[in-house]
Amino acid sequence: MEDLKKTIRSYAQVSDADMEFGLRFYKKEIFKKGDYLLQSGQYIRNFYFMKTGCVSYYTIEEGTAQVMEFFTEGYFFTDLYAYIQEIPSESYLEALEDSVVYTISKTDVQKVFDHSHQLERFGRLSMQRTFVINFQRINQLRNLSNQERYLRLLEKRPTLFQRVPQYLIASYLGLTPVGLSKIRKRLSQK
């Protein structure tokens, strides 16, 4: 769990004792391609850390998947919206590849935060990080064209395009497969 430890310490100073206390609650889990970590209607009880693999986070709107995010190596993830509010999820977490994760239950997270002010701070700061990412996301949705968002994704997460079918990337960008195909054609003609 070295990479989990390192990721936590990239957010906040945590003593060895507190770190050990916290890490004891994490368990390793393995999902096969196609497995669901979560399905719509279920309560989400766990937080995840992606060791290796890829999980898509999506809802289904009027019959078609709307991909919110692709979680890859080093991501902390869950259905944070349902997790925070303790409401049944309206989303899916599906392994797009065989994936290895470390996972901790929400009740254990609470124990960890109660026990350690340092780890509660980690919790606050990782929420802040999530805020920053979501803020950028909103800005990009508002201020960039679809073509620009496609180009940014290509630049920022180039490996995604090898790992994930294009129609899911189209969905992630808020497009239809046809729309993305048009953008790609337009770009290739220059």
Add this chain to the structure above:
Amino acid sequence: MEDLKKTIRSYAQVSDADMEFGLRFYKKEIFKKGDYLLQSGQYIRNFYFMKTGCVSYYTIEEGTAQVMEFFTEGYFFTDLYAYIQEIPSESYLEALEDSVVYTISKTDVQKVFDHSHQLERFGRLSMQRTFVINFQRINQLRNLSNQERYLRLLEKRPTLFQRVPQYLIASYLGLTPVGLSKIRKRLSQK
């Protein structure tokens, strides 16, 4: 500062001693209509709580204002993006009405969190609340039509339409004034 106190306690249990400790750092400030609490290029050093009034939070993209949010009574606000990252702001906070706020500096916030685990928890939970709101925002940008978003806003914050000029609301919805006018016409014809 009763309403500030009440709002804090709506997030987390806070003892009278800790609450008193925290509130001592807040100062009352008054802004006149048209005043800037923040301008692009400046560092934002404070967190605000809106007692009475209205402040718009916007960037300028290619010469035109892009309104991110209208902060009204009971809102905690700042340019959270620049605040968290301690980078120069790219945004403006402008009073659309004479406004009374309570404000605390970031360094004092840090003091408060260091001193009180309960208030650090308030900090984490208010970040969570912000996450939930941003998440809904992203979902609405992705999944709703402009018309639907207009109708939701009308339903959720009806008083805004009396307080704020329509072209700013158009901007908030990610539209041009012409676009919003068309939507309103289309709706009125039914």
Add this chain to the structure above:
DNA sequence: AATATTTATTAAACCAGTTTAATAAGAATC
């Protein structure tokens, strides 16, 4: 009250996406 300024609507031409449907290309399975 008259005038100037700001804000909102309308019209016309345009554009980047959509939907539907057909086709082509690629990957998996027998």
Add this chain to the structure above:
DNA sequence: GATTCTTATTAAACTGGTTTAATAAATATT
């Protein structure tokens, strides 16, 4: 290697917005 299934592209008609410009309505100023 042929067949089937999945994924990507293309075409055509359509749609909900955009831009620009003119006009109308509301608000502020003298």
